[in-house]
Amino acid sequence: MKPETPVNLLDLDRSAMQQFFESIGEKPFRAKQVMQWIHQRGITDFDLMTDLSKALRAKLQEKATIKLPEVTIDQLSADGTRKWLLHMDGVENAVECVLIPEDNRMTLCISSQVGCTLNCSFCSTAKQGFNRNLRTAEIIGQLYLAHHALVKDGFENGITNVVMMGMGEPLLNYDAVMSALNIMCDDYAYCLSKRRVTISTAGVVPAIKKLNQSTDVSLAVSLHAANDELREQLVPINKKYPIKQLLDACKDYVKGHNRRRITFEYVMLKGINDSLEHARELVKILKPIPSKLNLIPFNPYPNAIYQCSDRKTIDQFRDYVMKNGIITVTRKTRGEDIDAACGQLVGRVKDRSRRSHKHQISIKNLTGQLNATN
Ligand code: SAH
Numbered sequence: 001m002k003p004e005t006p007v008n009l010l011d012l013d014r015s016a017m018q019q020f021f022e023s024i025g026e027k028p029f030r031a032k033q034v035m036q037w038i039h040q041r042g043i044t045d046f047d048l049m050t051d052l053s054k055a056l057r058a059k060l061q062e063k064a065t066i067k068l069p070e071v072t073i074d075q076l077s078a079d080g081t082r083k084w085l086l087h088m089d090g091v092e093n094a095v096e097c098v099l100i101p102e103d104n105r106m107t108l109c110i111s112s113q114v115g116c117t118l119n120c121s122f123c124s125t126a127k128q129g130f131n132r133n134l135r136t137a138e139i140i141g142q143l144y145l146a147h148h149a150l151v152k153d154g155f156e157n158g159i160t161n162v163v164m165m166g167m168g169e170p171l172l173n174y175d176a177v178m179s180a181l182n183i184m185c186d187d188y189a190y191c192l193s194k195r196r197v198t199i200s201t202a203g204v205v206p207a208i209k210k211l212n213q214s215t216d217v218s219l220a221v222s223l224h225a226a227n228d229e230l231r232e233q234l235v236p237i238n239k240k241y242p243i244k245q246l247l248d249a250c251k252d253y254v255k256g257h258n259r260r261r262i263t264f265e266y267v268m269l270k271g272i273n274d275s276l277e278h279a280r281e282l283v284k285i286l287k288p289i290p291s292k293l294n295l296i297p298f299n300p301y302p303n304a305i306y307q308c309s310d311r312k313t314i315d316q317f318r319d320y321v322m323k324n325g326i327i328t329v330t331r332k333t334r335g336e337d338i339d340a341a342c343g344q345l346v347g348r349v350k351d352r353s354r355r356s357h358k359h360q361i362s363i364k365n366l367t368g369q370l371n372a373t374n
Helices: 016-025 030-040 056-062 134-152 174-185 205-214 229-235 242-256 276-286 309-323 348-356 363-372
Strands: 070-076 083-089 094-102 105-109 112-113 130-134 159-162 197-201 218-222 262-269 291-295 327-330
Touching: 016 174, 030 134, 083 134, 094 134, 105 134, 134 174, 174 205, 205 242, 205 348, 229 242, 242 262, 262 276, 262 309, 262 363, 276 291, 276 309, 291 309, 309 327
Parallel strands: 105 159, 159 197, 197 218, 218 262, 262 291, 291 327
Antiparallel strands: 070 083, 083 094, 094 105, 112 130
16 A cells, blocks of 8 residues: 655644644643644754654654755845745745844745736736645744744844735735745744735736635735736736726725725836826725735846836825825835845846845845844
8 A cells, every 4th residue: 555645834824723633632732732832943853842642753754744945056146135036946936035134023025926927917926837836834934944044043022023925926826825834924933923824816806705714814915906907917817807896806805804904005117107197097996995005126137028107206196196195105125235135036036046145145144234224
């Protein structure tokens, strides 16, 4: 008989972990113990899980495994942003996650897919096509690695916020993202409050509705244009789910819930979506929704067909929208020197020759530098 493949415990949220223990003839409360060992203490060796009996540890050795993504590059930017390149199963499936330290927040930007199917015309991930969805283990593995790297470096709170704004469309990998989310917010794992976890979507309307039924995470929507004609060019999924449908789903998402507002993301593209007329249109459609606007200066990459709007244009756009009652923040571009800026994730993985060696530093050299930036 073929031996069963061991279960990767990183794939399991609490209820799946309880089912696993029951399936091997153990009590479900073992799930809490093992989750604490893995996610809170960063232990992946069953032999070190000292409150489990020897017999149970032996059983786990046989039936389970704890397989993390493999860190191949760990880079630190001059501004404190830190980026990991992770291989999931060999070199073909690589993703990146980025740590953005800010005041007393440690935000981790994580990926949900290898590549993306949505083909937004300004996004570098789109250029590399789509390989596959990440598994829960591969999504939560990004948080595990970053969190425990921080704790090891003396930042005892580790990661405080998660944004699913890396590669991929999280709402097109719904089930794996949901169980990763359960683990992020579990008291026996990372204990993040749902407010501190943000899912960013290009506008997969049915999935926003489904999300609305099942969780309370913060929602960010990549709007980028306030009329259908322009949005179709920038975010092609708009052809399937036009702005009105998207905004109706957003209204429902905030209505009657504890969620304060939706964050709308708007990339600033020179001469494309950045005029005061565009700002007026935007105010008109956002006014009825409790919202916050994030203006993202476009980050160029080789062969990009767009340019970033001028600083003055961005400021005028921001001032106009603010004056009309919508909280607006221009996002700071972080980690440019290590290609960790918004929208640049992994676009260059396939062209690794660009990475300059001076930015590739080993984990053991990071402590001092990270401390120096905080
Ligand atoms: N699929 C999700 C997550 C993607 S990335 C979504 O669309 O929301 C997170 C944000 O970065 C999105 O708002 C995306 O539109 C934006 N982005 C992508 N490429 C960019 C670039 N080159 N410059 C600035 N922002 C970019």
